[in-house]
Amino acid sequence: MSTPRQSRADRRRATEARILDSARELFAEKGFERTTIRAVAAAAGVDPALVMQYFGSKRKLFGQAVQALPTPLPTTDADELVDQLLASLGLKLGGLPEGTLAMMRSMLTDQAAADHVRAALGRQIDSVGAALPDPDHPELRAALVVTALLGVTIGHQLLGLAALREAPADHIAALLRPAIKALAGPSG
Amino acid sequence: MSTPRQSRADRRRATEARILDSARELFAEKGFERTTIRAVAAAAGVDPALVMQYFGSKRKLFGQAVQALPTPLPTTDADELVDQLLASLGLKLGGLPEGTLAMMRSMLTDQAAADHVRAALGRQIDSVGAALPDPDHPELRAALVVTALLGVTIGHQLLGLAALREAPADHIAALLRPAIKALAGPSG
DNA sequence: CAATTCACTCTACAGCCGTTGACCGAACTT
DNA sequence: AAGTTCGGTCAACGGCTGTAGAGTGAATTG
Numbered sequence: 001m002s003t004p005r006q007s008r009a010d011r012r013r014a015t016e017a018r019i020l021d022s023a024r025e026l027f028a029e030k031g032f033e034r035t036t037i038r039a040v041a042a043a044a045g046v047d048p049a050l051v052m053q054y055f056g057s058k059r060k061l062f063g064q065a066v067q068a069l070p071t072p073l074p075t076t077d078a079d080e081l082v083d084q085l086l087a088s089l090g091l092k093l094g095g096l097p098e099g100t101l102a103m104m105r106s107m108l109t110d111q112a113a114a115d116h117v118r119a120a121l122g123r124q125i126d127s128v129g130a131a132l133p134d135p136d137h138p139e140l141r142a143a144l145v146v147t148a149l150l151g152v153t154i155g156h157q158l159l160g161l162a163a164l165r166e167a168p169a170d171h172i173a174a175l176l177r178p179a180i181k182a183l184a185g186p187s188g
Numbered sequence: 189m190s191t192p193r194q195s196r197a198d199r200r201r202a203t204e205a206r207i208l209d210s211a212r213e214l215f216a217e218k219g220f221e222r223t224t225i226r227a228v229a230a231a232a233g234v235d236p237a238l239v240m241q242y243f244g245s246k247r248k249l250f251g252q253a254v255q256a257l258p259t260p261l262p263t264t265d266a267d268e269l270v271d272q273l274l275a276s277l278g279l280k281l282g283g284l285p286e287g288t289l290a291m292m293r294s295m296l297t298d299q300a301a302a303d304h305v306r307a308a309l310g311r312q313i314d315s316v317g318a319a320l321p322d323p324d325h326p327e328l329r330a331a332l333v334v335t336a337l338l339g340v341t342i343g344h345q346l347l348g349l350a351a352l353r354e355a356p357a358d359h360i361a362a363l364l365r366p367a368i369k370a371l372a373g374p375s376g
Numbered sequence: 377c378a379a380t381t382c383a384c385t386c387t388a389c390a391g392c393c394g395t396t397g398a399c400c401g402a403a404c405t406t
Numbered sequence: 407a408a409g410t411t412c413g414g415t416c417a418a419c420g421g422c423t424g425t426a427g428a429g430t431g432a433a434t435t436g
Contacts, residue, residue: 109219143351151339163331
């Protein structure tokens with residue numbers, strides 16, 4: 001056979017992607033500490049040493065597997081701002097990208113993940129604060145908006161609270177909207 | 189000397205308390221996984237084997253060190269309800285008891301802690317839902333109230349977001365109150 | 377004062393972890 | 407067809423973990 005069933009580069013790309021997928025899934029399910037390289041390798045049908053060879057270390061694998069939390073581009077329109085925030089925290093559409101879930105799952109026990117999330121939330125708070133009309137304490141109000149939504153996301157995606165899982169996403173969004181507006185400022 | 193400087197029972201109680209204090213502190217700071225029995229023992233000035241001897245296992249030590257998340261007794265008065273919720277999540281007064289912090293720190297990566305927190309939040313959601321006037325979806329509204337406050341607490345106590353740390357607690361409470369009322373129902 | 381209890385320490389085991397380096401065989405190159 | 411590259415495996419290391427059991431010496435008891 002002069003034509004191999006699969007080119008070397010193709011195989012390489014495919015297994016690398018398989019490893020990243022398994023890593024994302026396990027990091028999202030168990031967090032950084034409790035996810036072992038051996039488990040990722042087994043889920044990808046591969047030797048643990050290969051994971052090291054491709055990604056260098058568990059930390060670097062984590063870094064490649066997760067994605068940065070998206071910072072929304074807030075508009076000055078309050079309604080649109082609410083929608084963007086809800087979407088960025090996975091409360092609308094099909095949920096968060098798995099890499100983001102992995103990052104959030106690890107943020108309370110892993111220093112690096114905590115730093116990353118803190119920075120991302122800080123950026124989000126800043127931009128939300130800048131987009132608020134101009135009430136008394138825009139920064140604090142923005143922080144409350146973002147962290148309140150973070151809590152709903154945690155309860156929904158990470159803790160799996162029944163009361164939230166059973167509710168349709170746009171229903172949740174509809175109930176949250178007036179509360180967020182109340183937080184954003186007295187003028188609405 | 190017929191009078192020992194310290195009775196055996198006293199010493200026992202004292203070191204047991206010292207171990208529990210160290211455990212609470214470390215579990216709150218690092219979570220369940222990253223806290224080692226050796227570290228707890230070292231912080232308490234004691235041999236690791238003694239910790240095992242007194243508490244049986246790391247899991248049981250964790251169980252003794254953390255406390256159940258308090259379930260507030262909600263009144264039918266909305267203002268009082270808000271205050272009770274804020275207090276129960278550490279947003280007023282001197283903050284959460286350390287055992288609760290430890291539990292929250294571990295809730296995203298430890299199955300037992302997750303179950304415990306889920307149950308505690310579920311109870312809180314039920315009682316809050318029962319206390320709401322009677323809007324369209326009391327259970328869902330209650331879940332959103334509780335998880336939103338959970339998020340603020342996480343951002344404040346666990347992530348240490350600057351925008352929240354710098355704000356006085358009663359100021360935060362004042363801003364949150366109208367938002368919670370908006371969540372609780374259209375009637376206020 | 378002799379005997380016993382018990383708070384506490386020492387030493388060690390077995391298992392899992394991240395990580396490494398030697399190795400193999402199939403895909404490429406010349 | 408011979409030589410090289412490289413995706414992938416195998417076996418092993420050192421370190422850290424939770425945990426167990428034997429031992430020690432001071433407080434207690436009779």
